[in-house]
Amino acid sequence: MEHGAVTKDFIGLTFNLSNVLMITVSSVIVFLIAVLATRSMSMRPGGMQNFLEWVVDFVKGIIGSTMDWHTGGRFLALGLTLIMYIFVANMLGLPFAVVVDHNLWWKSPTADPTITLTLAVMVVALSHYYGVRMKGFKEYGAEFFKPMKFLFPLKIIEEFANTLTLGLRLYGNIFAGEMLLALLAGLGTSGIFQGVFALLPMMVWQGFSIFVGAIQAFIFTMLTMVYLAHKVSHDH
């Protein structure tokens, strides 16, 4: 079960080549889906355009449930990209995993805490950036002392807790899913009887993982919008 990863040092940074590959694959798939779906657009949508418009409406709903559209409209592209990227990334590890020389190459990029925490930090950093930009530094800073001044340390902890939970929730769900899939696959390949025995739970778990992957993409986007709304809205 223990798979290693090929790492390479380049300009002072350590790259996990598997992650680099899977991030690139996810990004390319998302880009292709989105661009191919919007190549031939018409006033009467059909096929892929219809699907993408449904996604847009879905993300609009997420944003609309956390803040008013006037402030939330600018986050639509971010939300759309996030939900599609995370969903595709979650799905990539489900059908198979590729292991070369005990090194795991094909997996979900979101099954790595480095990746999910990077996304989480990016989101929280964005929320702070928009908080300062849209409310001014004074009002943004005053938020940390509300409703009471002595809660300031808790507010600081909250920011880090938010970041950690946002990233680790996604990582944990996807990593656990892939782990169990790997275990079932290992069981299935150890013999004919075990193969037959493992087939049903394998299918069930894959179906469940698709569900979990979709839900986690939704939750990540939802929480992103909640954190952003918390920082940019004036009514707190």
Added chain:
Amino acid sequence: MQSLILGAAAGGINTGDIAFQLVSFIILLVLLRKYAWGPLMGIMKERQSHINSEIDAAEQSRQEAKTYLETQVEELKKAREEAKAIIDNAKKQGEAQGEAIIKASRDEAERVKEAALAEIESEKEKAVATLRQEVAALSVKIASKVIAKELDESSQEKLINEYLQEVGESR
């Protein structure tokens, strides 16, 4: 297992992964915003405004249709009233004309009857006058015939004498 959970096989943090994830996500965001979300939003907005204008147009034509219908009903009512007035007029006129014709013919008949009666009267008078003349002439003739037959020489003489005497006495 431990190394997997930490996500770094060689120990430490995969700083390169962080950078690569960040950069690739930002690139993806920018590319998608330019090539996918922008046009998609454009067409969705366009459709929205199209639907809006269509609804407005439908509402307007409905209003127009309503106005037209109202005018049409009004016009129909007016036309019906006019037709009724024309028919009534015609009926009245017809009645009056009929009456006038009847009266004229009655007068004419009266006049013709009057004329006929007057002619009958004059014809009758003419006939009576002629008859009277005829009778007078006839009676003179008869008288003269009777006289001529009765008057002989002696009585003629006597008669002449009587006349002469009468004439002489009157002088």
